[in-house]
Amino acid sequence: MFDQDVTPDVVEFGPGDADLAVVCNVHGDEPTGARAIHRILRSSPEFERGVKFIVANPPASISHRRFLDVDMNRVFPGDPEADDRERRLAAQLLTETADCDTISFHTTHATHEPVAFVSEGNSRSLEIVSQLPITYVVNEASVVDGSFCSTGHVVSIEAGKVQQPNAVAKAEMLIRAFLDNEGALSEEPPMHAPVTNYFEIDDRVEKPSGDESYELLARNFERVEAGEAYAKSKEGFLLADEPFVPVLMSQSGYGEIFGYRGRKVGESVEDAKTAWLDDET
Ligand SMILES: [Zn+2]
Incomplete structure (x- = not known):
């Protein structure tokens, strides 16, 4: 088939x-x-x-x-x-x-x-x-x-x-x-939009190789400080070299990686445009 x-x-x-x-x-x-x-x-x-x-x-x-x-x-x-x-x-x-x-x-x-x-x-x-x-x-x-x-x-x-x-x-x-x-549906009442936080990711966070006993400690979108433990393996704690914001990190979602390391760009679409668009549109 x-x-x-x-x-x-x-x-x-x-x-x-x-x-x-x-x-x-x-x-x-x-x-x-x-x-x-x-x-x-x-x-x-x-x-x-x-x-x-x-x-x-x-x-x-x-x-x-x-x-x-x-x-x-x-x-x-x-x-x-x-x-x-x-x-x-x-x-x-x-x-x-x-x-x-x-x-x-x-x-x-x-x-x-x-x-x-x-x-x-x-x-x-x-x-x-x-x-x-x-x-x-x-x-x-x-x-x-x-x-x-x-x-x-x-x-x-x-x-x-x-x-x-x-x-x-x-x-x-x-x-x-x-x-x-986008004007395709008229919905009542209008939706309430919360604050939107903008992030970018710059690297993957690898899992310890050859160790199935690891445990993820970091929580998504809660900043990990330098020196803080983000996971535990049988070798001990895995510590952050530099501060980062965990993005889509999970125990079992991916094979080789926990997820991604990110950083916060801002809390408005203007902040994101400044960071991510070549010229203002
Ligand atoms: Zn998917």
Whole structure:
């Protein structure tokens, strides 16, 4: 099954050509975004602009696997002629979303609180994310290559923990906020946006090799000071050489790394623009 002709599943609602997109299942084992989309469509909303809802990787989703051939969120812009199915799907997804402001949903092992990812140098994705009720925004450009959000007007969101029902509710709230902000849905009452904190990541945090007994001590987005222990292994405590802010760190989310070391850039989109855009737009 799933031979050569796999494509993203796309449904379109609302008047005119769609210029907004909501994407789920870049990773096939993360059903949260799809469930949130289903909840919204089940309520038969009246869309005032064209919106595409896209399942990015249908064969991996049906198989409940993160991917079939290669991690799709590391191979953008993809290649329509590639043997790897995810490389072809990545290229097709980019074609589908080329004219769209886009949000894409994931889940994580690291944190309950939603985290948005953007790529440096893209003012539109910063504008989109600055209007969402989300506490943490991370620029991942210097550490992660080939992610969907590196390609353009795309915000990727970790909605919460895998298999946590409230991650679906958070994803639904964020999709509704996005569609409301962009004029595709009229929602009542308007969403309250908390303070948004902007971070950038600059390195991975490796796990101790050959040791399965390690324990993560750091908490995401809570600054670790120089000399402070961020994890424990059978060799002893792992101490920070320099202060950092833990981002998407977890005991078991990744094989080789705990997650990422970051630093805070500011608490306003202006701070982020100053840090991440070449010239003010
Ligand atoms: Zn994911």
